[in-house]
Amino acid sequence: MDGNAVDIPVLTVRNVRKSFGKGAAKKDVIADLSLTVGEGEFVSIVGPSGSGKTTLFQMIGGLTLPDEGDILIGGKRINGQRGNVSYMPQQASLLPWRTVAGNVELALQIAGASRKEAAELTSEWLGKIGLASYGDAYPGVLSGGMQQRVSFLRALLSPQRLMLLDEPFGALDALTRLSMQRWLLSIWEANRRSVLLVTHSIEEALLLSDRIIVLSQSPAVVLDEFVVPYGRPRSDKLWTDPEFNRYKERVYNVLQESLSKGTGDSHV
Amino acid sequence: MDGNAVDIPVLTVRNVRKSFGKGAAKKDVIADLSLTVGEGEFVSIVGPSGSGKTTLFQMIGGLTLPDEGDILIGGKRINGQRGNVSYMPQQASLLPWRTVAGNVELALQIAGASRKEAAELTSEWLGKIGLASYGDAYPGVLSGGMQQRVSFLRALLSPQRLMLLDEPFGALDALTRLSMQRWLLSIWEANRRSVLLVTHSIEEALLLSDRIIVLSQSPAVVLDEFVVPYGRPRSDKLWTDPEFNRYKERVYNVLQESLSKGTGDSHV
Amino acid sequence: EEQQPDSGTEQALTKVKVVLDWTPNTNHTGLYVARDKGFFAEHGLDVEIIQPGQDGADKMVASGAAEFGVSYQESITMARIADVPLVSVAAVIQHNTSGFASPVAKGIDSPEKFEGKTYGGWGAPVEEAVIASLMQEKGADVGKVNMLSIGDTDFFTAVQRDIDFAWIYYAWTGIEAELRGEKLNMIYLTDYSDKLDYYTPVLATSEKMIADKPEIVKAFVAGASEGYEYAIEHPDDAAEVLIKAEPDLNADLVRASQKWLADKYQDDAPRWGEQKLEVWTNYADWMYEHGLLEGKLEAEKAFTNDFLPDKE
Amino acid sequence: MGNNRIPWRKIWPPAAVLAALLAAWQIAVSAFGTAEYILPSPLSIAEEGINVGPRLLEHTLATVGLMLPGFAGGAAAGFLLAALIHFIPGARSGLYPLLVLSQNVPVIALGPLLTLWLGYGVLPKLILIWLVCFFPVSVALLSGLNDTDPKLRNYMEMIGTSRWTMFWRLELPHAIAHLFSGLKIAASYSVLTAVVAEWIGSEKGLGHFMMLSSSGFQTARVFAAVFLIVILSLAMFGLVVLAERICVRWKPDRKGE
Amino acid sequence: MGNNRIPWRKIWPPAAVLAALLAAWQIAVSAFGTAEYILPSPLSIAEEGINVGPRLLEHTLATVGLMLPGFAGGAAAGFLLAALIHFIPGARSGLYPLLVLSQNVPVIALGPLLTLWLGYGVLPKLILIWLVCFFPVSVALLSGLNDTDPKLRNYMEMIGTSRWTMFWRLELPHAIAHLFSGLKIAASYSVLTAVVAEWIGSEKGLGHFMMLSSSGFQTARVFAAVFLIVILSLAMFGLVVLAERICVRWKPDRKGE
Ligand SMILES: Nc1ncnc2c1ncn2[C@@H]1O[C@H](COP(=O)(O)OP(=O)(O)OP(=O)(O)O)[C@@H](O)[C@H]1O
Numbered sequence A, B: 001m002d003g004n005a006v007d008i009p010v011l012t013v014r015n016v017r018k019s020f021g022k023g024a025a026k027k028d029v030i031a032d033l034s035l036t037v038g039e040g041e042f043v044s045i046v047g048p049s050g051s052g053k054t055t056l057f058q059m060i061g062g063l064t065l066p067d068e069g070d071i072l073i074g075g076k077r078i079n080g081q082r083g084n085v086s087y088m089p090q091q092a093s094l095l096p097w098r099t100v101a102g103n104v105e106l107a108l109q110i111a112g113a114s115r116k117e118a119a120e121l122t123s124e125w126l127g128k129i130g131l132a133s134y135g136d137a138y139p140g141v142l143s144g145g146m147q148q149r150v151s152f153l154r155a156l157l158s159p160q161r162l163m164l165l166d167e168p169f170g171a172l173d174a175l176t177r178l179s180m181q182r183w184l185l186s187i188w189e190a191n192r193r194s195v196l197l198v199t200h201s202i203e204e205a206l207l208l209s210d211r212i213i214v215l216s217q218s219p220a221v222v223l224d225e226f227v228v229p230y231g232r233p234r235s236d237k238l239w240t241d242p243e244f245n246r247y248k249e250r251v252y253n254v255l256q257e258s259l260s261k262g263t264g265d266s267h268v
Numbered sequence C: 001e002e003q004q005p006d007s008g009t010e011q012a013l014t015k016v017k018v019v020l021d022w023t024p025n026t027n028h029t030g031l032y033v034a035r036d037k038g039f040f041a042e043h044g045l046d047v048e049i050i051q052p053g054q055d056g057a058d059k060m061v062a063s064g065a066a067e068f069g070v071s072y073q074e075s076i077t078m079a080r081i082a083d084v085p086l087v088s089v090a091a092v093i094q095h096n097t098s099g100f101a102s103p104v105a106k107g108i109d110s111p112e113k114f115e116g117k118t119y120g121g122w123g124a125p126v127e128e129a130v131i132a133s134l135m136q137e138k139g140a141d142v143g144k145v146n147m148l149s150i151g152d153t154d155f156f157t158a159v160q161r162d163i164d165f166a167w168i169y170y171a172w173t174g175i176e177a178e179l180r181g182e183k184l185n186m187i188y189l190t191d192y193s194d195k196l197d198y199y200t201p202v203l204a205t206s207e208k209m210i211a212d213k214p215e216i217v218k219a220f221v222a223g224a225s226e227g228y229e230y231a232i233e234h235p236d237d238a239a240e241v242l243i244k245a246e247p248d249l250n251a252d253l254v255r256a257s258q259k260w261l262a263d264k265y266q267d268d269a270p271r272w273g274e275q276k277l278e279v280w281t282n283y284a285d286w287m288y289e290h291g292l293l294e295g296k297l298e299a300e301k302a303f304t305n306d307f308l309p310d311k312e
Numbered sequence D, E: 001m002g003n004n005r006i007p008w009r010k011i012w013p014p015a016a017v018l019a020a021l022l023a024a025w026q027i028a029v030s031a032f033g034t035a036e037y038i039l040p041s042p043l044s045i046a047e048e049g050i051n052v053g054p055r056l057l058e059h060t061l062a063t064v065g066l067m068l069p070g071f072a073g074g075a076a077a078g079f080l081l082a083a084l085i086h087f088i089p090g091a092r093s094g095l096y097p098l099l100v101l102s103q104n105v106p107v108i109a110l111g112p113l114l115t116l117w118l119g120y121g122v123l124p125k126l127i128l129i130w131l132v133c134f135f136p137v138s139v140a141l142l143s144g145l146n147d148t149d150p151k152l153r154n155y156m157e158m159i160g161t162s163r164w165t166m167f168w169r170l171e172l173p174h175a176i177a178h179l180f181s182g183l184k185i186a187a188s189y190s191v192l193t194a195v196v197a198e199w200i201g202s203e204k205g206l207g208h209f210m211m212l213s214s215s216g217f218q219t220a221r222v223f224a225a226v227f228l229i230v231i232l233s234l235a236m237f238g239l240v241v242l243a244e245r246i247c248v249r250w251k252p253d254r255k256g257e
């Protein structure tokens, strides 16, 4: 199951269980989940809405404790310990009272950068992602798409060993999404940081990652692990490859199957 | 350009211009935009982030006035007049202090339904979209995906002649997204209400709509109108059709081209 | 402090505080005169006149936060019953100048006319007892008086509305009415009951001061005595001293009040400030009889004439 | 949630703090030998309070009878005024300064006027309490009404929500946290304001009782009344907190507190 | 935005309302022939105010000199206390009732104690003002600190933000609207509280002036002081609004108001 067994994986999630509520209202969200992300590996998680992906991220981030099981980063058990990951949430979550540049700088400073380093790095990269002229604007005047791009930048520049991306491009338009994916790919292939990505787009998972982990409906278990057969560096025209649709259908079918077996409450 | 020239279109946008700010800070967002949505027609708008799609919706909804041009619903000029559309925004926008059912009922009541009608319709449809057990829950406990589904239901049940959907499925996972699209399609094909949809997914536009309007970067103009060649009722396995990728690439290329011609400030 | 007298002793003056009982008025003129004409300084005192908070001077004097205070007999009587060690050292005005006032139009010229009228006061039990005593003299029934509490509202406002008569100091409110040309019927307490001829106001200090620093008490009373004697002899000049010290006072009222009060400070007493035991016992007995006191007053300890300067 | 558990968890910390304070007070008074008429010890206050218990109760009831309609009327007036200002375009800038102004006419100037116009009944006292209580409610509600989530507002406007529905369904529920913080302030003030109002002329009530006790040098009684005032205030505050909990059910549980 | 335009647009509506009020007052007083010593007309108040102008100015300055450190100290204390309560786990439930309590010890009980402990200087008066001003600031800030956007909090927690950074970068900026609504209330109260504090014994200041004028039956002077109090209050309020505008630049322009 794990490609990098000799090295210590950057992230190990081992037999984690999580439920919310007590007594009759108790709801199992994650039932025995294990996964790893190796050094420099790009892993995607695909799963239905409500399958507990955000909950999993919160446990890795140390915000909630798993009911059972361990979370290790670099081999060190970090259950409930914060500050080990950089993060890009589903919704941009920019502080509305800080400028775009100020938001990015703050994240870097929290991760330990000096004020000066943070400012330089930020202005350099805002230029690179084409938002140079928005550095001094407040997030409120940016469109949803632009906000999400700033949010991505903020996660990218933080120095932690593991990046958690929770549906990062969901709010971008198809075009920008593709160009961001391409761009992320090129950066990532040059730097090989460890990434755990939640995405709803099977295409995105196929395009970006080394492995795809397919989660079931809650209580979530790993349904399938799919090693993406494309090499690196990848072409950004992957989606025009006729094989691509086949892979896509395969992942889709795994998901589809689990849903028809599930309780089906939240799906038609 | 217009397929239903004899009938009065449900929506006509005629030579609309819009800019924000004054003097040196003035920014043209929409430069001469015209489009129509016929009775029972499903029209999608695809355009880059920041191209003014939300701004256009706000003008149709009567929240802002166009600087020039007219907006007509059913042939009646409604510039700055509200209450003529039902709406599903980019972000779910459920009132956090109302239950899921309460949120839907409120929208119906605002559109003129009686309390009883609204309650009946709501509980009936919550069941249909698989959220029956969440009717009494507050939106805060729902995952992002579920919230967006409630938001969609709310727009669907309102009786206005035109539905505006602003990137409605952007927050849903691939699977639910597909099933929602399919489901929407089946409902819509049985009822044929007039829809104007903003989407970032070319696939979604192809799957759902009769026509696709491609907008340029701001200041926005219509780059292309693309009549979708698939008949109705449509198969939900459209995306496995080899032709499908060709159409997709065609729309993609139109967008791509305009971007390389544009100022390119907000794109790599 | 405004005019340091050149005749004054040059060695360091002892700082003492005297707390007033209310806003500065002509009851206090002697203190201001003694301060500003240097009488206190001649006795080695640097006196600071302090205007009181809501709660008056008594507790501050008793606790030692201030050395002296302006008080009145009823208050000292109640204080002593409550084991608050206050002692009166001088009567500022020899006879009670307070009484029940009403616009003449109301026709209340005798206590029996209170019947069926509305009295506006503070809601204290002593008020009803005093009114009852006056009416008793005329065989009238206090039960027929309508008692209303009017709090801080002034006499002139009160009689505009609901209220027929109220309890005032003639030297201040009565004089103001004269200045306005409003005719008042005045029923003085002293006209109907000797027991109600109590001292108001008085100068007070604490037992501790008397025990520990009798020389300072002596100096203070001596200075005050000179101040009030000056006010008795030169009412016009004394009024100007007060007005100069407190320019925000109603100057016309101060001048007129000073003139009216000049011969009331000492009145029939052998010297200014003199207090009589029977006045203290009479009033305390009266209060006790009316259930206004929870114990018997040891009147001898409540006041002293010991610090008054000997009349030459 | 566990509605049964919360009260205890909420009640013991302040109770402990209060008990500690009282103990410290008792010890300090004994240690420094402070005179009774300046600062009586908690024990002698309690003793005196029990001695005059029935009378104290009567006065307390009178104060409560003034405070409740005062608070309710003030809060209602504050609510209505804020809603009015919110509804009438331009009223905010025109009337807001008047609200501030209303808090700055001292009783010394206002008392006689109220008396003159309204006599010595209960009305002028109620008006004084209203005047104090409406203000924090108005200010808090206004700032809440002005602070609605733009996304929600945008949605509601798009579907053509009427001004009125907007207020009831969006703005007011959103402002409810602000409203309650204003109500808490008003509740905290209502008791003391009733007491102060009694000073402008009253034959009963804790304010009247304090006045007489103070002039009679019965400091222990003054403090017994102070204790009752504090207790009434806390009770009022607690009522508002309770009402908030009932009204705001939808807030997700917070960690920590 | 147009920073130059706003002041005028903001100033004329309340000015117009005020002018209308004053005119109505003047006319009513003439029409009903109200006695001068009960309710003087605005004109005679102005006249009397000018007559005693220099002295009034002196008193005003004295009051301002009391009010400014009172407000500043009270606001600072309120801020610190709220922050403290926010930081110390469990402190909220333990100390919040004490805050309420602090608002309910009447001056009649507190005044003598403060004077006894601190003498007749400026300190007891400042403490009274602090006691009044800190409360709305604390309450407002606490409710603001408790109301942070959960999405933002979640993000900050995920990236390991320290408690301290969380406070300065997220919670406080979020609570700033609440903080300012508390400051506005405190500012509105600060002037009148300074005046009331002067009543507990002072040789200067508007409170002293009003007291003497009132006991001298000079109602026009009392009202002249009331006018000054109102003006000072509005000025304080305006200062807070200005400070808010400077601090909260990021809010998008609102339509309407
Ligand atoms: N604090 C909580 N208390 C109770 N239930 C919760 C809580 N947080 C999450 N849940 C429940 O746990 C389940 C998983 O939620 P989660 O947000 O992790 O899903 P998700 O996979 O991220 O969904 P999406 O893809 O839509 O973002 C949902 O059913 C949700 O209702």
Ligand SMILES: Nc1ncnc2c1ncn2[C@@H]1O[C@H](COP(=O)(O)OP(=O)(O)OP(=O)(O)O)[C@@H](O)[C@H]1O
Pocket: A141, A142, A143, A144, A145, A146, A173, B020, B021, B029, B047, B048, B049, B050, B051, B052, B053, B054, B055, B056, B090, B218
């Ligand atoms: N009130 C406003 N004031 C100034 N500029 C605005 C305002 N509203 C929108 N804009 C600008 O207008 C442009 C179009 O914004 P809009 O939100 O309509 O884009 P969009 O097409 O909906 O983008 P997305 O696809 O990311 O949602 C953006 O550049 C935005 O900065």
Ligand SMILES: [Mg+2]
Pocket: A053, A054, A055, A090, A166, B143, B144
């Ligand atoms: Mg999620």
Ligand SMILES: [Mg+2]
Pocket: A143, A144, B053, B054, B055, B090, B166
């Ligand atoms: Mg948009």
